[in-house]
Amino acid sequence: xxxxxxAITGLQTGAIYxxxxxxxxxxxxxxxxxxxxxxxxFIIAAYLFYFVDxxxxxxxxxxxxxxxxxxVFGLLMYRFIYVPIQxxxxxxxxxxxxxxxxxxxxxxxxGMVFGRGYVAVQTSLSKSVELAEGLYVAPLAWIAVLCAxxxxxxxxxxxxxxxxxxxxxxxxxxxxxxxxxxLNPKFISACAFAIGSLLVVPAAIISGATxxxxxxxxxxxxxxxxxxxxxxxxxxxxxxxxxGLVLGLAESLALLYVESQWTEAVTFAILFLFILLxxxxxxxxxxxx
Amino acid sequence: xEAYLLNLAILISIYSILAVTLNFIMGYAGIYSLAHAxxxxxxAYASSYTALNFSASIFITLPVAMAIGAALxxxxxLPALRVRGEYFVxxxxxxxxxxxxxxSEWKGVTGGIGGLIGIPPVNIAGLEIYKPxxxxxxxxxxxxxxxxxxxxxxxxxxxRSLQAIRDSESAAAAFxxxxxxxxTISVVxxxxxxxxxxxxxxxxxxxxxxxxFMLDTxxxxxxxxxxxxxxxxxxxxxxxxxxxxxxxxxxxLDFLPQTExxxxxxxxxxxxxxxxxIYRPGGIIGRKKVTSAxxxx
Numbered sequence: 001x002x003x004x005x006x007a008i009t010g011l012q013t014g015a016i017y018x019x020x021x022x023x024x025x026x027x028x029x030x031x032x033x034x035x036x037x038x039x040x041x042f043i044i045a046a047y048l049f050y051f052v053d054x055x056x057x058x059x060x061x062x063x064x065x066x067x068x069x070x071x072v073f074g075l076l077m078y079r080f081i082y083v084p085i086q087x088x089x090x091x092x093x094x095x096x097x098x099x100x101x102x103x104x105x106x107x108x109x110x111g112m113v114f115g116r117g118y119v120a121v122q123t124s125l126s127k128s129v130e131l132a133e134g135l136y137v138a139p140l141a142w143i144a145v146l147c148a149x150x151x152x153x154x155x156x157x158x159x160x161x162x163x164x165x166x167x168x169x170x171x172x173x174x175x176x177x178x179x180x181x182x183l184n185p186k187f188i189s190a191c192a193f194a195i196g197s198l199l200v201v202p203a204a205i206i207s208g209a210t211x212x213x214x215x216x217x218x219x220x221x222x223x224x225x226x227x228x229x230x231x232x233x234x235x236x237x238x239x240x241x242x243x244g245l246v247l248g249l250a251e252s253l254a255l256l257y258v259e260s261q262w263t264e265a266v267t268f269a270i271l272f273l274f275i276l277l278x279x280x281x282x283x284x285x286x287x288x289x
Numbered sequence: 290x291e292a293y294l295l296n297l298a299i300l301i302s303i304y305s306i307l308a309v310t311l312n313f314i315m316g317y318a319g320i321y322s323l324a325h326a327x328x329x330x331x332x333a334y335a336s337s338y339t340a341l342n343f344s345a346s347i348f349i350t351l352p353v354a355m356a357i358g359a360a361l362x363x364x365x366x367l368p369a370l371r372v373r374g375e376y377f378v379x380x381x382x383x384x385x386x387x388x389x390x391x392x393s394e395w396k397g398v399t400g401g402i403g404g405l406i407g408i409p410p411v412n413i414a415g416l417e418i419y420k421p422x423x424x425x426x427x428x429x430x431x432x433x434x435x436x437x438x439x440x441x442x443x444x445x446x447x448x449r450s451l452q453a454i455r456d457s458e459s460a461a462a463a464f465x466x467x468x469x470x471x472x473t474i475s476v477v478x479x480x481x482x483x484x485x486x487x488x489x490x491x492x493x494x495x496x497x498x499x500x501x502f503m504l505d506t507x508x509x510x511x512x513x514x515x516x517x518x519x520x521x522x523x524x525x526x527x528x529x530x531x532x533x534x535x536x537x538x539x540x541x542l543d544f545l546p547q548t549e550x551x552x553x554x555x556x557x558x559x560x561x562x563x564x565x566x567i568y569r570p571g572g573i574i575g576r577k578k579v580t581s582a583x584x585x586x
Binding site: 085096100102103220 | 374375562
């Protein structure tokens, strides 16, 4: 029963990880921009939701605030940090450092405004319900899985059938060709940032209710996103999705054997093994682009 | 006031060692490590454990710290051999997170979250050095030795091979360079010298705990290198001095909230990193444009 309990918790964590990581993977895969402040997007969305919710405006305005905050931040990063850097040449390193710097700024500004301790979104949905004897599941777990399913179905439909979605996939294959076809790579990249940032919103909100928020959690979010992107195979959205689920399940099921402070070590071990043995990831093409 | 300045000078020289050693792998070998504080910590814990349990002589504590740092650096070298750029950043970030867990859980050696207290002062052939006025000589001399070692390495054929690898791994391999070996040696040297900084730091403060070796420290060291100038000789030291002087400067500005000095410092260097990358990627000391540092594709 404990294993089943942990598997369900793991599914919830995995759904959250997958949403976060796919956002990063989509941005990185299509634009090749190493958007390290994706973790900052996560905490911005989470704290905006928390703030609007605590102020008593209700859940829907809070969700809207979180979503618009995340999208605006993603677009601002693209327009005012990445575009100017890429105008020159923008190696991986310059982009990473700039993005990283902004991540530090966001973390500390939020820490100054909301305090550096943990805060939690209060909701009755995180209260566990006994489904069977010894099996407790909070409604939020189902909401997390449902959110992930809906968002991924929408994303799949978008990438498969809409013009912008197809252009996005084309961009990851060959940016020059996109230009030749008369499409604007900058507009498509901006779309990638908007959608990628939007994907973390449900994850951020649910995390805020299940495990609480802390301004420094952006680094953890980035570790998970990077790990899932690499384990899944860079440039592969389905791969990242699967990897996110696997990492969440692994972290949770590991509790059968180790204490809770070692869960991040499990993520790291999986990442490390993949880097050493299969750098191209589960569904990736090749590690050396 | 004098004691305050001395203390600051000692910390600047210790952090300069950290920045110089990180710059060695970052600027010359293209290995962007977010785990530099791990080796700083390993050096500190290894030398403190030796000093507390066996002997406080610097001729024992330093070699032990360096040897353990060098041996454990293979954990960093292995992924660096397989992948580069963004993949390696992820691996080093994971390593940093894992190390913090180990530092706070391995109570027998690291003292857990509480840390180690009463670490004996540095002992050079019976002479105990603990007064800041004397300790400053030790740290400055060590910094100079580290600088000379790194400088000699960078300007040797080994250093040229490293830079060739950074700029194009396949080209270096085609010229018959043993890429994995050269990379591994550079990581090992960097980690061993970083461990020296850890040993000095621990015996200077006589107290260490995991908080000095967390991700924030790795980030700070990386910021020092980048703001000073990646791949330059003087850059890391300039960066270290600037970033450590920053909190004192902020505390003179009365209109800023004094309780938030740490945050304000981080906001300033975070913004500094982003703006430098847009306008001057080479850092304060560096060339105006970095030509190929990093090119991972």
